[in-house]
Amino acid sequence: MSRPRRLRRATRTLTILGGVTLAVFGVLALFGSALAPFDAGERAGRPFLEPSRDHLLGTDDIGHDILSELIGGARVSLLIGLAAAAIAVVGGGLLGAVAGYRRGAVDAVLMRTVDYALVVPTIPLLIVLASYLERGMRSQILVVAVLLWAEPARIVRSQVLSLRERTHVLAARTFGAGAPYLIRRHVVPAVAPLLIAQFVRVVSVAILFEVALSFVGLGDPVRRSWGSMIQFATDRGAFLTGAWKWWIVPPGLCVAAVVCSFAFVGLGLEERFDRRLARGAQG
């Protein structure tokens, strides 16, 4: 009894920690331009300045204030992560629902595609896609979504498959419920918690992928995300000078913090959902 309880308490702590961190980054993303000392696009000082009172994280090769860039990056990174995850989860979820509902050939085709999507190695695919697509936020969102839709699709499909065989759904059909009602009243409420947990997970992976994408050159040249900051810094030889300590580490840490926080929150949600499921099952 005590081990699971201790585990649960640890999960709770992590979830709260993740939530608080996300809240902080959320505020930065929303009100960053007001909080940042400089405009991220403005030449705030000489290039390659080391950290000082005026520029807490120094300046980059053009003279942008790195701290301001970092704060601006929060918005871009989070936006890409959330958008990509939303597309992946909603799109994948819909495909999964269709596969599970229609069954038969539709299901077979969709699910084989999912299988391939799950086993194709990510990084090579990223590189291939990067060479075909234009640089920019839209491409990034699209690519990340394409990489991540399969898992939600698989989960939703199996849920819908089992739901449609559940007696309470059959019961609803016997008093005349059609597909729209069943989806609204029985499928969505049952799948929603799962999807939300999935969404949170996918966001964290999406943010990570964004870094990778920027690194292979798909980053938006104008609106800098944390990923493109790291890529730029590496290009400008930050690792050769000491500049990596304030130019690469901070965005790296931010990415790590956000990714971990999303993962923690996702863990907490899943745990809660599992408990609810267990309660439902034992009646």
Add this chain to the structure above:
Amino acid sequence: MATDRLGDRHQAAGPILEVTDLRVTYDAGATPVQALRGVTLCVGTGDAVGVVGESGSGKTTLALSTLRLLPGEAAISGSVRLGGQELVGAPAEVVRRHRGRTAAYVLQAPGRGFNPVRTIGSQIAEPMRLHLDVSKPDARDRTARLARLVELDPDLLESYAHELSGGERQRAMLAMALACDPPLLILDEPTSGLDSTTKAAIAETLGRLRQEQGLALLVISHDFSLMADLTDDLAVLYGGVVVEQGPTRTVLTDPRHPYSRDLLGAYPSMTTQKDLRGIRGSAPDPADPPTGCPYHPRCTQAIDECATWAPELSPVAGRRIACLRGGVLTRLAAKNLTKSYRTGLRRTVDALRGVSLEVREGEVVGIVGETGSGKSTLVRLLVGVDEADAGTVEWEGRTLATFEKAEWADFRRRVAIVFQDPFEAVSPLLSVAEVVREPLDVQHIGSGSDRAQQVAAALAGVGLPPTDAFRSRRAHDLSGGQLQRVAIARALVLGPRLLLADEPTSMLDASEQAKLLVMLKDEQLARGMAMIVVSHDLALVRKVADRLVVLHAGEVVETGPGAEVIAAPSHPVTRALVKAAATLGTR
């Protein structure tokens, strides 16, 4: 024994009694009472015709009108021809001439017909002295012969009425009625007030008289078993009109008018294992008879027209009935259902192989079979959530497969199902109120507050508290028995005409099982709906089912009235089921 005829009686050509469109109104009180509203009936030579009905149906008025014995305030119209003579409008002495000679009336309540201070024998002799002009010794001789004929001890002829038992008095009454050798006896409740052995003996005597003497009988009674014993033809009287008329066997074994069916259902019989059931509603007030079909206020399958159109007798399945809907409706009919499932690439399993069955309005059909007999598949086909490979399911004569959208919606409202496991059949995410309200939501019935009211009523109907606290509980937090009741409330909330209960009690403990079954049966009776109970447990099903269908390996191996199937199972599978049920003992 005495096979001697009592002499050559005067035989008229054609039927002895012919009643045509007889209407009788008593005009005594403030409002005239319409006792008979157009009755047509015919008794031929040697026929035995029964008229069955509850008190107030007009059956005694009918009996009395045949000899014009009605009180003065009765206005009579139509025609009563007795031995070829029209009695309606005939002079009193013509009528009197026929009394006792063409037809004799055997009074209800034996004993009241006798004078307490004269011997039985002299009273039996009286009519022949009056009508036949026989001498006293002849009369005594004849009386003794009559006594023997009705199996009355001739020594008793010297006794007084109060010295005789009920059965003996009834026999004396018979002898008196037979005194002038009439070709027709009119028997009004001939066995009422007698114990069952005496009743049987009298019935036997009457049957013998009919055979040996070629007597025709008109039997008026509410007693179905007497009718079965005595009559060949039966008319069912309700609200002063004949609602069903045909061969007694046909009517009694397979009544087709909703009233006859309900009346038979209310009749305690040795061959039913079920509880006595009353007919909902009350008999019509003859002072203010219902318009249209007299049964429409109590009929569970009435349509709007029933209140305005009076149905006429017309032939249905070997008898005539007066019903606008052609008699008791066949709600659901399955014809030759075949269904197989794929279990592997090439293998298929035949779940059903040509199953046919029928469920009529107000009837409870038990489908019994072991696991794997195809029960669940059949249920899915019957409620239209699955399609058969071959064969059809019909709802009130229309094939499900050809249903339009509106017809489906209607079907869904009228056919409800209760599943085996309530925890499976009810979503874990919903509250009690949400569960019960779901059908109303789906069918868009009523406003929010209407729905809340209906939910409360439905919960109260299944014996659950309709309180707010209970309604907002999460359904899965209830006990199995309570949740099954919630599921039943959900099934009943739309007022279905057919309820399918698929192993409704198998997840419950024995006492809950019994309670739930009683409740289901009560609901079925109160609503007059049809019900199908599917189970592996014959002991349980026979408690509620009128008819049993035994399913084995996807085929119907036996079907018939519940009691018959259990008393004399013809198929080995049924026998095994009966045996298994019997060994369960306590249930």
